[in-house]
Amino acid sequence: MTAKPNAPMTKTIIPLTIIDLHGDGFHPLLDIVVFGKPFKAVLDTGASRTAFDKDLLIKANNAAAIIASERLSTGLGTTSMESATVVIEDLGIGEFTVPEIEVAVLDLSTINYAYEQMGYPEVLGVIGSDVLIKYKGVIDFGKKKLTLK
Secondary structure, three states: OOOOOOOOOOOOOEEEEEEEEOOOOEEEEEEEEEEEEEEEEEEEEOOOOEEEEEEHHHHHHOOOOOEEEEEEEEEEEEEEEEEEEEEEEEEEEEEEEEEEEEEEEOOOOHHHHHHHOOOOOOOEEEEOOHHHHHHHEEEOOOOOOEEEE
């Protein structure tokens, strides 16, 4: 059975926690679940794709099939860094579930070190624009919420 062209989409509202980077801006954090384990992630509209920290992924699931990538990733304060990918099934973002997503796998230890120095929890990584575009994300900073469809 196919959906009607004008059928309403189900909306899921995910709460955001906005952290102050001590005069260097703000980051919205959200709760995610990967391999059945809870983590924090940064909601990053400037990230072209979702990326997770390699060491934290391995700790969460030794059997994660991390595949080396031919591409170099740019951003995160560098001109290039080696990257890999992994397919995550059932990525939970708040109460929303992404059934399957291929994410970049990077060394994000410097970000977590900086967060630790400011007294913030470590993050698994960033939820990028790939998720926001696919699931029609709307961010409301005033109400501190992300809506996905």
